[in-house]
Amino acid sequence: MxxxxxxxxxxxxxxxxxxxxxxxxxxxxxxxxxxxxxxxxxxxxxxxxxxxxxxxxxxxxxxxxxxxxxxxxxxxxxxxxxxxxxxxxxxxxxxxxxxxxxxxxxxxxxxxxxxxxxxxxxxxxxxxxxxxxxxxxxxxxxxxxxxxxxVTYRKGDVAWEYARTATQEGDNTKYVTTDAWNYRLSLKSADNHFVTFSVSGHFSDSGYDGFFAADIPPEDRHRNFYGGYVWYQEPHGSAYFSSSDGHSLGQIVNFPEGNEWWDYATIYEQNDPDRYLCLTWVHATTVGDGWHIPNGPLGSFKESFNPQIAAYDRYGNTGTFWVDGSDLTGGLTLDDHRP
CATH class of the missing domain: 2.60.40 (Immunoglobulin-like)
Structure with a gap:
């Protein structure tokens, strides 16, 4: 041979x-x-x-x-x-x-x-x-x-855009009225984009995966719920896709005990879902004697993580950001990571 x-x-x-x-x-x-x-x-x-x-x-x-x-x-x-x-x-x-x-x-x-x-x-x-x-x-x-x-990206290098999004129970307001807004974190660049994200600081319980903050203030007998969610699973669009209605859905306002209420928000509704990270801010108001605690991982009327987000572009350059979960009443706030 x-x-x-x-x-x-x-x-x-x-x-x-x-x-x-x-x-x-x-x-x-x-x-x-x-x-x-x-x-x-x-x-x-x-x-x-x-x-x-x-x-x-x-x-x-x-x-x-x-x-x-x-x-x-x-x-x-x-x-x-x-x-x-x-x-x-x-x-x-x-x-x-x-x-x-x-x-x-x-x-x-x-x-x-x-x-x-x-x-x-x-x-x-x-x-x-x-x-x-x-x-x-x-x-x-x-x-x-x-x-x-x-390259290390800072807050000035990224887009932080938000818009109202639909919820599955949006028309059902007999017991709960829910407003939900999607926030999109993306790279401001004509020829580059983020390709993957690493997120820490959120609940991972079934039905609450990605839930990172809640505030149910005592005013109006705890009827107002403010919540923050980060949809970190990848690939983004398909990870949350529901064949029943053709949308990517994230579970929100999950109060099975007492209130017997839960909802789903439409997420990753924009083009190229793998190029941005979607978070959702929710304000839901219930009738009766307010939101029941404990429910799911919530043991008190105010609990929060501050999610840390590492975003990577096509070439492995990265930026690290965090979302303030301690103050939800006005929406979600993004900032550069604080060591």
């Missing part, structure tokens, strides 16, 4: 097109780098090598000194064999160099990377022979990535 002893082709190119690109130095932004290699036997004939075996014999290296980049590293220049949510290049279009077996790695770097990095490739054949595409190698293809400083 022929042995893999050499290569007739060894090249490297950015998936985004060309030989030069940029990467955000945040440890999350990954840039696809595709290696083209043509294995040959001792007679120079092309061999069909299993892709997984080929992958195990390839390394990305510094083009100048041939030192290896870190494999799945946590510092410096590193690479891996899997894309993530932030695999996106700031510019460019897919490129195809037209030949060879292709293996794609994904390069990333942390904040300590400040200088451009020229990247080549090393391959070791089954015979133990090593070939490189490097400054002093047999081949000379390379890609160069320039690190961009990581």
């Amino acid at each position: 022929p042995t893999w002893t050499s290569v007739s082709r060894l090249s490297v190119v950015l998936d985004s097109g060309g030989e030069r690109g940029t990467v955000y130095a945040n440890g999350r932004n990954r840039i696809g780098v595709t290696i083209s290699v043509e294995p040959t036997d001792e007679d120079g004939h092309a061999l069909d090598v299993d892709p997984q075996h080929l992958l195990s014999r390839l390394w990305l290296i510094d083009y100048a000194d041939e030192s290896a980049l870190g494999w799945n590293g946590s510092t410096g220049w590193s690479y891996t064999d899997a894309p993530n949510r932030f695999t996106a290049a700031p510019a460019g279009a897919p490129s195809d160099d037209g030949g060879g077996r292709k293996i794609t790695f994904y390069v990333y770097c942390g904040p300590a990377a400040v200088d451009p990095k020229s990247i080549g490739v090393r391959v070791r054949t089954d015979s133990g022979d090593t070939f490189t595409s490097s400054l002093n190698g047999a081949y000379h293809d390379r890609v160069t990535l320039e690190p961009r400083a990581a």
